[in-house]
Amino acid sequence: xxxxxxxxxxxxxxxxxxxxxxxxxxxxxxxxxxxxxxxxxxxxxxxxxxxxxxxxxxxxxxxxxxxxxxxxxxxxxxxxxxxxxxxxxxxxxxxxxxxxxxxxxxxxxxxxxxxxxxxxxxxxxxxxxxxxxxxxxxxxxxxxxxxxxxxxxxxxxxxxxxxxxxxxxxxxxxxxxxxxxxxxxxxxxxxxxxxxxxxxxxxxxxxxxxxxxxxxxxxxxxxxxxxxxxxxxxxxxxxxxxxxxxxxxxxxxxxxxxxxxxxxxx
Numbered sequence: 001x002x003x004x005x006x007x008x009x010x011x012x013x014x015x016x017x018x019x020x021x022x023x024x025x026x027x028x029x030x031x032x033x034x035x036x037x038x039x040x041x042x043x044x045x046x047x048x049x050x051x052x053x054x055x056x057x058x059x060x061x062x063x064x065x066x067x068x069x070x071x072x073x074x075x076x077x078x079x080x081x082x083x084x085x086x087x088x089x090x091x092x093x094x095x096x097x098x099x100x101x102x103x104x105x106x107x108x109x110x111x112x113x114x115x116x117x118x119x120x121x122x123x124x125x126x127x128x129x130x131x132x133x134x135x136x137x138x139x140x141x142x143x144x145x146x147x148x149x150x151x152x153x154x155x156x157x158x159x160x161x162x163x164x165x166x167x168x169x170x171x172x173x174x175x176x177x178x179x180x181x182x183x184x185x186x187x188x189x190x191x192x193x194x195x196x197x198x199x200x201x202x203x204x205x206x207x208x209x210x211x212x213x214x215x216x217x218x219x220x221x222x223x224x225x226x227x228x229x230x231x232x233x234x235x236x237x238x239x240x241x242x243x244x245x246x247x248x249x250x251x252x253x254x255x256x257x258x259x260x261x262x263x264x265x266x
Contacts, residue, residue: 007019022086023041024048024051025078026183028077029086029181030181032077035048040175063078063079064076065079086183090265136236137189137194137235138186140184140185140186141157141187142158143181143185144164146180148171148175151171152168152169152171153169154167155167155169155185159187163229165258166206167259168258185263185264186264186265186266187262188263189235189261189262194260195256196243196244198252198253205255207255207261209227211230213226213228213251214234222239222241223243224239227254
């Protein structure tokens with residue numbers, strides 16, 4: 001039987017704050033209204049309002065701002081405290097998952113595994129483990145825009161001042177990850193999927209990130225270029241042999257297809 005673990009925070013008045021209510025906050029940040037968020041998470045408008053009031057009472061300050069428009073609801077957004085609550089709740093979930101994974105070998109033996117599995121049975125039953133990726137580019141940023149259609153969605157992630165990456169994903173992924181403006185996220189991009197162009201070269205790529213070439217390394221398979229993009233961050237691109245030659249100090253633009261970006265959250 002699959003095992004599912006959840007975090008529930010309770011105040012002195014016994015008001016629980018769990019994953020469902022945090023998902024409601026994420027939906028408010030994403031949808032921009034309480035009524036839209038309520039529909040997205042399968043709650044009535046009144047139930048959503050009751051949950052918001054309960055969370056406000058638990059935290060001691062407003063988590064949602066700008067509610068107007070009566071029963072049908074109006075524009076709404078998360079306060080800085082609301083964004084911080086979502087971020088820290090999800091981080092707490094991640095830390096709990098790490099703790100379970102650390103106990104996986106012992107749990108595995110108790111759940112009927114053996115030494116050969118190395119804790120894999122328990123890890124799969126609990127949280128599936130954590131992955132390290134081969135993507136050279138792991139860029140942290142803050143979501144500045146999110147738009148969802150019935151099937152497809154688009155998210156804009158600011159990775160440095162004035163440097164925004166637009167990525168496409170499914171609307172289900174948008175909801176599952178709890179993405180909304182103001183939430184931190186990580187963009188993962190494989191180096192061979194990034195093109196480089198001189199600033200004056202016409203380009204039609206949706207994402208064009210300006211920077212300065214920092215280092216260049218070459219081997220028989222291609223050329224690796226490190227492009228500084230500000231805020232102490234850089235992009236790594238691996239170019240084919242026939243690509244335009246760059247030198248350290250050259251200005252350049254990284255060209256990235258939105259479909260080549262994977263978003264992750266902690």
